[in-house]
Amino acid sequence: MATTFAACGLLYSIETLIIQWSGQIWTVLQKDSGAMLHGGDHPVPSVELHFWSTQRDNLRGIQSQVKTGVLDRVESSYYYAFQDVCRKVDDAVLEADDIDLYLRPLRRMISNLEERSFPHTESLLHPLYHTLCLIWSHSKYYCTPQRMVVLLQEFCNLIIEKAFAYLIPEELFKMELEEGVERVQITITVLQTFKQLFHTYRQQVPQYYKYSHLVKLWDFPASLVFQRTDRIMERLHMVEGLFATALDFLKLEKVELGGSRGKVLNEMVFTLNEEFHDRWRALRESKYDPLDYTKDGFVHHYKTFMEQTKDFDQRLGTVLNLAFQHSKNLKSTFKLLKIFGTLLDRPRIHQLFSPNYNMVLAMFSEEIEQCQFILDQHKEQSGTVILGKNMPSVAGNLEWSQELRKRILTNRSNLCQLAQMYDSQLLLQYMLSHKMLAYPSR
Secondary structure: OHHHHHHHHHHHHHHHHHHHHHHHHHHHHOOOOOHHHHOOOOOOHHHHHHHHHHHHHHHHHHHHHOOOHHHHHOOOOOHHHHHHHHHHHHHHHHHHHHHHHHHOOHHHHHHHHHHOOHHHHHHHHHHHHHHHHHHHHHOOOOOOHHHHHHHHHHHHHHHHHHHHHHHOHHHOOOOOHHHHHHHHHHHHHHHHHHHHHHHHHHHHHHHHOOOOOOOOOOOOOHHHHHHHHHHHHHHHHHHHHHHHHHHHHHHHHHOOOOOOOHHHHHHHHHHHHHHHHHHHHHHHOOOOOOOOOOOOHHHHHHHHHHHHHHHHHHHHHHHHHHHHHOOOOHHHHHHHHHHHHHHHHOHHHHHHHHHHHHHHHHHHHHHHHHHHHHHHHHHHOOOOOOOOOOOOHHHHHHHHHHHHHHHHHHHHHHHHOOOOOOOHHHHHHHHHHOHHHHOOOO
């Protein structure tokens, strides 16, 4: 009787231990490599590789310790349940071995991405996507949307992390304007390339299944992968717009208008310039992280700044129209437009000034007619006009005609540079209807 009680006590102890151990095994089996992402963190791909390497080692250790013989011999009611756990451990070992094997080639790529300077990471993206497609088409266990989305999100995080180190968001508005523009544009290009290559290689996935009829596509939504990237891209485009606006309006320092109302117009430009400097200074001195999409402070400041810029555009367009109205001739008009330069590209200023382009064409037409009149008059007076001191008749005529031609070609060249010209067909008609314009400048 005592022996029976002892055996029952031993069995109870063994079963209790097995139950506890099964719970620990299930905890290991249920581990998810995407847990950090789901928790709101931003892990990089090295975390994924480390997870599967560790998971493989842990599962192999469990597999080597799992023994079901005792429960079988004592005919325990827990035997079949524990045997099922053991089978799941065996399956999990096969999965972890497979995934760890196929993820290993990414180690060098991750290392190269981490070590390469951000502006030069673009050249590494094609080989990266090629490798991801190979993993997808060859691994038995990693070819699921859930796993690939996690890995791609982690690569997005790595590139974003490098972008932040390159941009230094808190100092972005404090660096030199030209440098800030260059850094933002490079960052946008790299992020856009990474996303575009995703779509390119997603279409090419079937080509990686050379010896299999069962093709699995990347049919998961791109938004699952690029949600964070897209929000940061949105902020980058805002910053780029601010920089572009600043580059335009800071040119007002060099704007100096002449003519009968030059003094009044210059005072208006000076006032605009001072007001813009005050707004830009307030933005530069702000404490925002413009790329932190979890906070809206920068967005509110951006919207306010752009609304104020619309008022600046309206006022500057008015100044430009007033200055144009007081331009005396075609030469002074082209000089005025050259002074304003890329400010004419701003949509509102262009909209306000665009009705004047027909007047510019009319002035150009008058200039052509005037040159034609001078040429005709010269032909009628041939032989009596003094062409040049100590210059033979033929040489003098050539010199005179070249000067007239240069005058026309200079105006034509200036006219062609007006990228905002709506009626380009009318301009072409002018160029073809006058023989002197048809010849190239020499």
